[in-house]
Amino acid sequence: MFDRLTERLDDVFRKLRGQGRITERNIDESLREIRRALLEADVNFQVARSFLHAVREKATGREVFRSLAPGQQVVKIVHDELVTLLGRQMEPIKLADHPPTVILLVGLQGCGKTTFAGKLALNFKGQGRPPFMVAADVYRPAAAEQLKTLGDSIGVPVFSQAETGEDADPVEICRRGVEAARKSSRSVVILDTAGRLSIDDEMMDELVEIRALTQPHEILFVADSMLGQDAVETASRFHERLAITGCVLTKMDGDARGGAALSIRQVTGQPVKYICTGEGLESLEIFHPERIASRILGMGDVVSFVEKAEQAFDQEKAAEMEAKLRQETFSFDDFREQLQAIKKMGPLDQLMGMIPGAGKALKGVQVDETAFVQVEAIISSMTAKERVRPQILNGSRRRRIARGSGTTVQDVNRLVKQFQAMQKMMKQMSRMKPGRMKMPVPFA
Numbered sequence: 001m002f003d004r005l006t007e008r009l010d011d012v013f014r015k016l017r018g019q020g021r022i023t024e025r026n027i028d029e030s031l032r033e034i035r036r037a038l039l040e041a042d043v044n045f046q047v048a049r050s051f052l053h054a055v056r057e058k059a060t061g062r063e064v065f066r067s068l069a070p071g072q073q074v075v076k077i078v079h080d081e082l083v084t085l086l087g088r089q090m091e092p093i094k095l096a097d098h099p100p101t102v103i104l105l106v107g108l109q110g111c112g113k114t115t116f117a118g119k120l121a122l123n124f125k126g127q128g129r130p131p132f133m134v135a136a137d138v139y140r141p142a143a144a145e146q147l148k149t150l151g152d153s154i155g156v157p158v159f160s161q162a163e164t165g166e167d168a169d170p171v172e173i174c175r176r177g178v179e180a181a182r183k184s185s186r187s188v189v190i191l192d193t194a195g196r197l198s199i200d201d202e203m204m205d206e207l208v209e210i211r212a213l214t215q216p217h218e219i220l221f222v223a224d225s226m227l228g229q230d231a232v233e234t235a236s237r238f239h240e241r242l243a244i245t246g247c248v249l250t251k252m253d254g255d256a257r258g259g260a261a262l263s264i265r266q267v268t269g270q271p272v273k274y275i276c277t278g279e280g281l282e283s284l285e286i287f288h289p290e291r292i293a294s295r296i297l298g299m300g301d302v303v304s305f306v307e308k309a310e311q312a313f314d315q316e317k318a319a320e321m322e323a324k325l326r327q328e329t330f331s332f333d334d335f336r337e338q339l340q341a342i343k344k345m346g347p348l349d350q351l352m353g354m355i356p357g358a359g360k361a362l363k364g365v366q367v368d369e370t371a372f373v374q375v376e377a378i379i380s381s382m383t384a385k386e387r388v389r390p391q392i393l394n395g396s397r398r399r400r401i402a403r404g405s406g407t408t409v410q411d412v413n414r415l416v417k418q419f420q421a422m423q424k425m426m427k428q429m430s431r432m433k434p435g436r437m438k439m440p441v442p443f444a
Helices: 003-017 024-040 045-059 070-086 113-126 143-154 170-183 201-214 229-242 259-268 289-296 302-312 315-327 332-344 348-353 370-380 384-388 395-405 409-429
Strands: 101-106 131-135 188-192 218-224 246-250 272-276 284-286
Touching: 003 024, 003 070, 003 289, 024 045, 024 070, 045 070, 045 259, 070 259, 070 289, 101 113, 101 201, 113 131, 113 143, 113 188, 113 246, 113 272, 113 284, 131 143, 131 170, 170 188, 170 201, 201 229, 218 229, 218 259, 229 259, 246 259, 259 272, 332 370, 332 384, 332 409, 370 395, 370 409, 395 409
Parallel strands: 101 188, 101 218, 131 188, 218 246, 246 272
Antiparallel strands: 272 284
16 A cells, blocks of 8 residues: 555655755755655645645744754654545544444445445444345346355345345335344444446436435445546545545555545545455454554554454463463464464555554565465474474475475475474573563564
């Protein structure tokens, strides 16, 4: 996310920090570079102009020129204005006083509405709020089946045309779906409506009818972030007819520019509430403007990193793992379990971007996530006894494991060596006082 923009801004700020003294000329040159970077990121022209005007006004103040570190002051001003541009603070979903909370999803075809519906349902389920999904897209072939498959995979019920009769239109499906959610005491009902290849009156009229009949508490416009300004323009047109209450940006993992994220709030006046950072159903993030601004400026996002770690690592299992470390019984099974927990946190390149300085330090380095697959294959090819007592892994056993995992003996040797080094480190850690031990994060 934002890779290209982050890189360009980093170049600008490095030049500024190298200046012993900041002048209006320095500021003007930097702002020209920032303007170019924003336009290349496909940020709306009017949004970019307003942003730069606000930065210039504050960056040419007397306190900046007299500062001992004027370059850092300018970076702080840009950061603060980015936070303002992105919406200042996180805007949560408005929950109904009397459940269910009705959430209407709208957007063009192919923007990722159905997948987002599954992600949102899983998110609410994790909060202890039982969700219910309604498949109201009767136009796209197998749309209802796709939502049902997602629902089955996360244990969430799906209401569709099959429960209403073949003649039911999307408006009737939504109405009866909300009723069914209420009768089954569901906390949240998510209406997955149809998209079109382009906006048309028929599509909008149908959505207006659904809104009037179901009285949704939230109307979320789902946009493909890779479309940049086109997504922002479409969001604006949906807002004119439906009065959307928030936006969702999908496919952020494939968008190196970030123009939609930087423009959509200012153009529509409505907040971004979620971003989708991958294909997996867990790849959903609540949109925090300050955290996103820090990521854009290469400052990392430690808070989000810790939150992901807390979700991925079970507290009870962490306590069990600590006991194993103290008893020096940490095995390859435990090692594999930790790897699987790390994978749940999301793509490694995104995780690295959340650690301050890591993105810059690892610039150009390709993160090979297939290494995880290889490690798991090697461990799976071991017997239960070998996983618990790796010291019995002689030459013939290692050759058998290599054949079974589709790897080489050298790969097996490398993993065993890394594991033994980790065990040695853990042996030293086990001598620490209880409560001071930190759980290790293995990277093969």
